Amino acid sequence: MVHYLMNTYARLPVALVKGKGAWVWDVDGKSYLDMVSGIAVCSLGHCHPDVVNAVSEQARNLFHCSNLYIIPQQEHLAELIVNNSFDGRVFFCNSGAEANEAAIKLARRYCNERKQGAAKIIAMEGSFHGRTLATVAATGQARFRQGFDPIPGGFEIVPYGDIDALLDAIDEDTGAVLLEPIQGESGVHVPPDGYLRQLRKICDEYGLLLILDEVQTGIARTGRFFAYMHEGVEPDIMTMAKALANGFPAGAMLAKPFVADAFTPGSHASTFGGNPLAMSAGIATISTIMRDxxxxxxxxxxxxxxxxxxxxxxxxxxxxEVRGRGLMIGVDFDADVSSLPSDGLSKGILLNVIKGHTLRLVPPLVISxxxxxxxxxxxxxxxxxxxx
Ligand SMILES: Cc1ncc(COP(=O)(O)O)c(C=O)c1O
Structure with a gap:
C-alpha cells in the first residue's frame, strides 16, 4: 500500500475516510473519537457545514487565481485576523513552515535594512518551527536537523523559559527572538508566567523583533484567540497555520506595519498562497469561531x-503531570506509552503521543x-x- 510513497511517516494501520464533528470513520465504517483533530487543525470539528458550504460555493466560482491579480477574499481574511489580534499586514502561504520561513525572511530583511545587518535570530531549545531548511535551523531539537548539513546559519538556541540565558545570548549581531508561546511538538510546555511580558520588555530595550510562532497555539486553541493574549503583550511578527482554515491548507504571517514595510513587490511570494479556495475556508472558519x-x-x-x-x-x-492551556493539553507518564495510539484504535479513539512519554490531547474545540x-x-x- 505504501509502495509508491516516500518513507517519511510511521503510519498507524487505519485509513480514515469520513468525519463529522469530533468523530471520524475508517474504510470499514468503524468510528473513532478524535482527540488529535489532525494535530490541532480541525478546531471546528470535521466537515463543519459553514466551512463545507463556503468551500463548495467558492469551488464553483473560482479555484485558483494568481497573486498577479487582486484576490478580494485575502483582504477579507486579513481583516478578520487583524481585527482579532493587532494592527498589521498579512502575507498568506500554505503551511506553518512556510509562514515561519516568511517570518524569518521578513525579519532578516528588516534587520539588514534597518539594523546594519544585525540579523541573528535567537530561538528556543525544544522548539519546533517546521521542516524547511531555515525552520529546522530555528528548531531547537537536533533530531530534526540530523543528516541535513549544511544547515543555514544565523540562529542561536537558548533554553526555553530562561530569561538570563536569553540576556547572555544577546549581542551586537542579534536582530530578533523567535518562540512558541506554548511549545507543542516537544510535549506541550507552558513557560513560566510573565515570560512573554519579560521578553517583550527585553526586545523593546535592545531593539529586537519579537516573533511568535502561533502555528499550533493560534486561532482559539488555548482559550484565547492567540496564546500571546494570556500575557497581554503583542509580538512584532506572528505566524499561524493549522486551524486557520479548519483543515484546508493555509498559513499566514502578520507583521506590524513598521516591520511589514521591509517587504516590497518581489521580496517574497507563493503561487498558491492566499488562493480563493483557502481564503474562503479561512473566512468561514474565523467567522464561525467568533459567531459561536x-x-x-x-x-x-x-x-x-x-x-x-x-x-x-x-x-x-x-x-x-497534566499541563496545558485551553484544549492544548499534555499528560506526562513515567512509563513508555508509545503504544497508546494503536491501543486507542482498537478502543475507537484517536490519540497522539510525543517522544514516547507525553500524551498530547488537542481535540476539536467543539467537543462536548x-x-x-x-x-x-x-x-x-x-x-x-x-x-x-
Ligand atoms: C509551532 C509550530 N510551528 C510550525 C509547524 C510546522 O507547520 P507545518 O507542518 O504546517 O509546516 C508546526 C507543526 O506542527 C508547529 O507546531
Whole structure:
C-alpha cells in the first residue's frame, strides 16, 4: 500500500475516510473519537457545514487565481485576523513552515535594512518551527536537523523559559527572538508566567523583533484567540497555520506595519498562497469561531478536560503531570506509552503521543463534555489494561 510513497511517516494501520464533528470513520465504517483533530487543525470539528458550504460555493466560482491579480477574499481574511489580534499586514502561504520561513525572511530583511545587518535570530531549545531548511535551523531539537548539513546559519538556541540565558545570548549581531508561546511538538510546555511580558520588555530595550510562532497555539486553541493574549503583550511578527482554515491548507504571517514595510513587490511570494479556495475556508472558519464563541468553549472544555485528567491522575500512578492551556493539553507518564495510539484504535479513539512519554490531547474545540467523558473512559480502560 505504501509502495509508491516516500518513507517519511510511521503510519498507524487505519485509513480514515469520513468525519463529522469530533468523530471520524475508517474504510470499514468503524468510528473513532478524535482527540488529535489532525494535530490541532480541525478546531471546528470535521466537515463543519459553514466551512463545507463556503468551500463548495467558492469551488464553483473560482479555484485558483494568481497573486498577479487582486484576490478580494485575502483582504477579507486579513481583516478578520487583524481585527482579532493587532494592527498589521498579512502575507498568506500554505503551511506553518512556510509562514515561519516568511517570518524569518521578513525579519532578516528588516534587520539588514534597518539594523546594519544585525540579523541573528535567537530561538528556543525544544522548539519546533517546521521542516524547511531555515525552520529546522530555528528548531531547537537536533533530531530534526540530523543528516541535513549544511544547515543555514544565523540562529542561536537558548533554553526555553530562561530569561538570563536569553540576556547572555544577546549581542551586537542579534536582530530578533523567535518562540512558541506554548511549545507543542516537544510535549506541550507552558513557560513560566510573565515570560512573554519579560521578553517583550527585553526586545523593546535592545531593539529586537519579537516573533511568535502561533502555528499550533493560534486561532482559539488555548482559550484565547492567540496564546500571546494570556500575557497581554503583542509580538512584532506572528505566524499561524493549522486551524486557520479548519483543515484546508493555509498559513499566514502578520507583521506590524513598521516591520511589514521591509517587504516590497518581489521580496517574497507563493503561487498558491492566499488562493480563493483557502481564503474562503479561512473566512468561514474565523467567522464561525467568533459567531459561536469558540474561544470561550475552548477555555471551558479545556478546564473540564483538565479536571477529568486530574481525576485519572489520582487513580493511575504512572501519570506524572497534566499541563496545558485551553484544549492544548499534555499528560506526562513515567512509563513508555508509545503504544497508546494503536491501543486507542482498537478502543475507537484517536490519540497522539510525543517522544514516547507525553500524551498530547488537542481535540476539536467543539467537543462536548459528554464526548470528553467518553474519551476519559476509553483512556482509563486502556491504562487499566496496560497496568499503568
Ligand atoms: C509551532 C509550530 N510551528 C510550525 C509547524 C510546522 O507547520 P507545518 O507542518 O504546517 O509546516 C508546526 C507543526 O506542527 C508547529 O507546531
Amino acid at each position: 464563541n469558540i474561544v470561550d468553549k475552548s477555555l471551558q472544555q479545556g478546564m473540564y478536560l483538565m479536571n477529568r485528567l486530574h481525576e485519572l491522575e489520582r487513580i493511575h500512578p504512572s501519570i506524572k 463534555s459528554q464526548e470528553i467523558d467518553q474519551a476519559m473512559d476509553m483512556i482509563d480502560d486502556i491504562l487499566k489494561e496496560k497496568g499503568l
